[in-house]
Amino acid sequence: MVLSANQFREQIRSGLHTGPTSGFCEGFVQANLAVLPKEEAFDFLLFCQRNPKPCPIIDVTDVGSAVPKLSAPGADLRTDIPKYRIYEKGALVDEPTDLMNYWRDDLVGFLIGCSFTFEEALVRNGILMRHNEEGVNVPMYRTSIETVPAGRFSGPTVVSMRPVRNEDIVRAVQVTSRFPSVHGAPVHIGNPEEIGIEDLSRPDYGDPVTIREGETPVFWACGVTPQAVAMHTKPALMITHAPGHMFVTDLKTESLGVI
Structure with a gap:
């Protein structure tokens, strides 16, 4: 059964749901x-x-x-x-x-x-979410991409990473570009070292996921950035x-x- 947003929040409030929220409450931001x-x-x-x-x-x-x-x-x-x-x-x-x-x-x-919002659109287009397949939290990394300062706030941009089959990368960009209010298109595709990530197996937040042959790591800006800024x-x-x-x-x- 697909829960409404209010029903899902009630489960959280009562302690029935205590884990990550990716893959839950399809259709809600x-x-x-x-x-x-x-x-x-x-x-x-x-x-x-x-x-x-x-x-x-x-x-x-x-x-x-x-x-x-x-x-x-x-x-x-x-x-x-x-x-x-x-x-x-x-x-x-x-x-x-x-x-x-x-x-x-x-x-x-x-x-x-949050990029969890556009994941359902990716899945509908045949682009599966590896962290959901493996039952873990999406991997997130601090990068060398600096944010634009404002007042006292500054710091590195955090990204989330999802492996995408090489033949699906263009489609993944097209799908997520439709959702600028939840990070939009990727900020980087491919070599993680180009944005300051040395080891994909050691995310700063979340959990590592498997990257299979024929797949490329794709990186989206992430709302965990304020934590790195803090x-x-x-x-x-x-x-x-x-x-x-x-x-x-x-x-x-x-x-x-x-x-």
């Missing part, structure tokens, strides 16, 4: 999370505007509110993600399953487009999702597609 104090929020919003490939904005909450009014008005960002990360001065200090002990009245939540710029507090553990919105995937 998934999003990365970044939460910052109000005094940091404008600079981060500007950072996202200057870096739309890794940080395409889906929704922004009111100060102190955990409700994403535009994308999921019945949801709660404090409870509706399977696992979170708490960064203090750039250091990862906790990975809670809810934010009830961390939420404050001065916090602003940002929902950022480690680089060391704000007093940044809250994010744990890599692969996304927020599922009420928005339909096709609503973000462009012709």
